[in-house]
Amino acid sequence: MHSLDDLRAGRLRGIPRxxxxxxxxxxxEEIFALAESLEILDLSDNALSTLPEDLHRLTRLKVLFCSNNRFNHLPEALGRCAKLETIGFRSNQISEVSGAALPPSVRALTLTDNALERLPDSLGQCHQLQKLMLTGNRLSALPASLADCQRLELLRIASNRLTSLPDWLLRMPRLAWLAYAGNPLPEGFVAPPVDAPCPSIAWQDIELGAELGRGASGLIHLAHWRGQDAPLAVKLYKGAITSDGSPLAEMSACIAAGDHPQLVRLAGRIDDHPQQLPALAMQLIPAQWHNLAGPPSLASCTRDQYPDARRLSPTALRRLALGIASVCAHLHARGLSHGDLYAHNILCDDHGQCLLGDFGAASFHSTAEQPAAILLQRLEVRAFGILLSELLAHCTQPDEQLQALAEHCQQADVAQRPGFSELLALLAH
Structure with a gap:
């Protein structure tokens, strides 16, 4: 964090962020004194409603964050910033986006939690766009021109007013991570009645311990359940919209996912929290397990970041691949797409045992062999192919068969990709 006093005194000259x-x-205005060095500008959590028309004087600017401010439209000054790649205006009051506000260089655009009812047709001219975050708006349709954004890989459109998912969207050649829960979609795209057993646990029987972690959708605590020897993890869900969707939708997806060896086991749900916070009690993950990778960086945009020292044996890699393919086949059979199939959402040990977590971007689809449901499943197969390629890059030995399989999963023709049932059979042999 920097101070305005230091900026005005010239003590920040030459900084890139x-x-x-x-x-x-x-x-x-003093920010312009940093024009020769400034690449990342974060003005989030202020009370701004405008940006200067000559913002393009910051000739090296690549990243701009203005979340939690008072903008009611996306400033057109952004469109004149030649190198601007990442734009974040989450949680403003933006109801209008002009095509002039979109620089052709943009790779990641976040407009989560605003008041957008439509997007400009010129969005399709953003040919570098890889990541588009639109959760928590009022969109009833997507511009057909978005189909021209052939590099788009991650799309968040949950909690809007969409009544359909267009066929062109499901056939986009690089789309791999899609979240659309919380829209008034047809029956084949909404949560089915939950038939997974999930016992109710009384809050008075839970004793919270230390905080284990926190995310966009809630807090996770160590906990003890009265009368039980083994400790648990309790997740308390927030009510606010996250970049992926509604925390309550995430909770529903966790329950609907049911039992599988590669899923965190649910002990029960808690419905009587004193502040009416929804909560789930889950198995505690062994301390020696770790996240397979870290989340994407500003530079990598849609690609996870692996530790330099991460190395997998061929046996561990195949066990990981088989485990993730198995749990995805299980989810798809239950009409559930994970939506965020990334290494950073996979916990594992050094031997390739793994658990898939974080259902914040999960969405439902039909369990019948309908064309839309099949295409939605094949989108997630691309995410698996990307994951498999990344794992192969960190394997101690090359594996031509798995590399060919990874490429098969990522082919541009969505309908020609294998399903997870087919992948399971191939991996098992």
């Missing part, structure tokens, strides 16, 4: 959170109502 500036983070100002001081209740700003006006864009500080």
């Amino acid at each position: 500036l983070n100002l959170k001081q209740g700003l109502e006006q864009f500080p």
Whole structure:
């Protein structure tokens, strides 16, 4: 975090990244003194409603965050910033996006939790776009021109007013991570009645311990259940919209996922929290397990970041691949797409034993052999193919068969990709 005083005194000259959170109502002109070095500008959590028309004077600017401010439209000054790749205007009051506000160079655009009812047709001219975050708006349709964004890989459109998912969307050649829960979609795209057993646990029987972690959808605590010897993990869900969707939708997906060796086992749900927070009690993951990778960086955009030292034996890699393919086949058979099939959502040990977590982007589809359901499943197969390619890059030995399989999963023709049942059979042999 930086201060306005340091900026005005010239003590920040030459820095590549500036983070100002001081209740700003006006864009500080002193920022232009950093034009020769500034690449990342974070003005989130202020009270801004406008940006200067000559913002393009920041000629090296690649990343701009203005979340939690007071913008009611996306500033057109952004469209004149020649190198701007990442734009984040989450949780404003944006109801309008002009095509002039979209720089051709944009790779990641976040407009989560605003008041958008439509998007400009010129969005399709953003040919570098890889990541588009639109959860929590009022969109009733997507512009058909979005089909021209052939590099698009991650799309979040949960909690809008969409009444259909267009066929062209399900056939986009690189789309791999899609979240669409919380829209008034037809019967084949909404949560079915949950038939997975999930016992009810009384809050008075739970004793919370230390915080184990926190995410966009809630907090996870160590916990003890009265009368039980083994400790648990309890996740308390927030009510706010996340970048992926509704925390309540995530909770429903966790329950609907049911039992599988590669899923965190549910002990029960808690419905009588004193603050009415929904909560789930889950098995505690062994301390020696770790996340397979870290989430994408600003530079990698849609690709996870693996530790340099991460190495997998061929046996561990195949066990991992088989485990993830198995759990995805299980989910798809239950009409559930994970939506965020990434290494950073996989917990594992050094031998390739693994658990798939984080259902924040999960969405439902028909369990019947309907064309739309098949295409939705094949989108997730591409995510698996990307994951498999990444694992192969960190394997101690090359594996031509698995490499060919990874490429088969990522082919541009969505309908020609294998399903997870077929993948399971191939991996088993």
